[in-house]
Amino acid sequence: MNIPKINTPRINSPRLFKFQILILLITITSTSALLASNSTDSDTQSKAARSKIDNLTLVANGAWKSECGSCHLAFPPGLLPERSWRKMMTSLDKHFGENARVDEKLAREITQFLVANSADLSGNRRSSKILQSIPRENTPLRITETNYFIRKHDEISASVFKRPKIGSAANCSACHKGAEQGDFSEHNVSIPR
Amino acid sequence: MNSLLLKIIFVATSLINFIMIDIAVAATDTNPQLLLKSYAAQAKKENPSFKEFASLRGEQFYHAERVHSEGDKVSCMTCHTTNPKNIGKTRAHKEIKPMAVSLNTERFSDTEKVEKWFKRNCQDVLERTCSAQEKGDFIAYLLSVK
Numbered sequence: 001m002n003i004p005k006i007n008t009p010r011i012n013s014p015r016l017f018k019f020q021i022l023i024l025l026i027t028i029t030s031t032s033a034l035l036a037s038n039s040t041d042s043d044t045q046s047k048a049a050r051s052k053i054d055n056l057t058l059v060a061n062g063a064w065k066s067e068c069g070s071c072h073l074a075f076p077p078g079l080l081p082e083r084s085w086r087k088m089m090t091s092l093d094k095h096f097g098e099n100a101r102v103d104e105k106l107a108r109e110i111t112q113f114l115v116a117n118s119a120d121l122s123g124n125r126r127s128s129k130i131l132q133s134i135p136r137e138n139t140p141l142r143i144t145e146t147n148y149f150i151r152k153h154d155e156i157s158a159s160v161f162k163r164p165k166i167g168s169a170a171n172c173s174a175c176h177k178g179a180e181q182g183d184f185s186e187h188n189v190s191i192p193r
Numbered sequence: 194m195n196s197l198l199l200k201i202i203f204v205a206t207s208l209i210n211f212i213m214i215d216i217a218v219a220a221t222d223t224n225p226q227l228l229l230k231s232y233a234a235q236a237k238k239e240n241p242s243f244k245e246f247a248s249l250r251g252e253q254f255y256h257a258e259r260v261h262s263e264g265d266k267v268s269c270m271t272c273h274t275t276n277p278k279n280i281g282k283t284r285a286h287k288e289i290k291p292m293a294v295s296l297n298t299e300r301f302s303d304t305e306k307v308e309k310w311f312k313r314n315c316q317d318v319l320e321r322t323c324s325a326q327e328k329g330d331f332i333a334y335l336l337s338v339k
Contacts, residue, residue: 013199020202072285098284099316167286174286 061113063106071098073173076182077117078127079143085114087139096141126184144169156191165192221302225294225336228301232332235325243326251334254327259318267318277338293338301332 068074077085089111092100102110119127133148140146153169160166166174173179178188229246236243255269255277273281273292281289291297301307315323323331 013196016199017202020199071283072287099313167282171286 061110064110064113067102067106067110071100072170073179075143075172077114078119078122078124078182079130080119080140080146081131081134082115082118082120083139084141085118086111088141089114142170160191163192221299223302223304223307225301225332228304228307229329229332232325232329236329239325246326246329246333248330248333248337251330251332251337254331255334262320269314269318271318272314277335292335294336295339300335 064077065074080088088095089107092102092107101107115121119131130143130146130148133151134140134146143149149169161169172184175189175191176184177190178185233243233246236246255273256275258266258268258270261267272283272289273279277292278296280291283289290299292300294300311323311328315321315327
């Protein structure tokens with residue numbers, strides 16, 4: 001039966017249909033790509049350009065941030081030499097009294113990130129100073145043991161570190177408000193009472 | 194190709210688009226009720242006489258003080274404080290957001306995260322893995338804290 005349609009715009013139906021399918025496919029593909037990219041933030045980001053400012057530039061590696069930052073500040077890799085990070089990552093089951101093991105794939109990714117941004121390989125000024133303050137035969141696991149750290153904090157008495165809002169010298173963010181962004185500048189320090 | 198079918202296609206693809214974008218931006222893949230369901234099934238397997246979770250058991254579990262094989266006293270409260278509504282502190286003095294779901298809606302929304310922390314913290318506190326019943330009781334308690 002042929003019912004005439006009055007005042008209906010003439011749409012080229014097969015073409016519109018194909019167009020819609022195309023949009024659907026593009027959306028699905030790009031969404032999958034987005035989902036996939038969430039789980040591998042490694043190489044491309046760690047090789048990103050580093051700024052020359054004094055801040056320890058944090059090239060955010062997702063795995064490092066979430067795994068290493070779950071119990072304490074994710075200490076910027078530029079604060080220790082490569083050998084320290086390697087030693088740390090191969091003894092995670094005895095991580096300062098805790099078992100901090102992560103699965104192998106993650107461990108490899110994190111190690112890669114730490115090494116690439118370590119004090120030896122980072123061009124950062126603070127990193128070079130830290131590195132120079134560590135005797136070659138030492139492989140410190142604690143940033144707070146390095147001569148550089150000790151010198152920099154020699155005006156802070158042990159009792160200050162024990163203040164309830166601070167707890168210990170490992171709690172950088174308590175006083176260094178920019179620690180999460182790699183900013184340890186003296187000008188951005190506020191010591192809680 | 195009639196216009197009704199076209200309309201259906203438009204609506205369907207829009208829906209699919211919205212859902213996929215939703216998945217992409219959220220890290221959440223579960224919720225407390227879904228987890229409880231899955232733990233209940235597991236608990237039944239582990240113990241056929243299992244009936245249901247009890248928030249009271251979870252409360253006792255949370256507050257139980259234990260002695261670690263290395264000598265120190267340890268419990269969930271060591272990091273999460275006596276009240277799951279409080280902000281806790283890790284051993285490295287980093288803040289932990291509240292465990293009580295009423296105060297922190299992100300809790301129990303990411304399966305991987307939930308399993309990771311059960312694995313780590315049960316090892317820390319109990320020196321073993323937690324049973325499905327213990328996990329379920331624990332979640333039930335944290336759901337009940339208002």
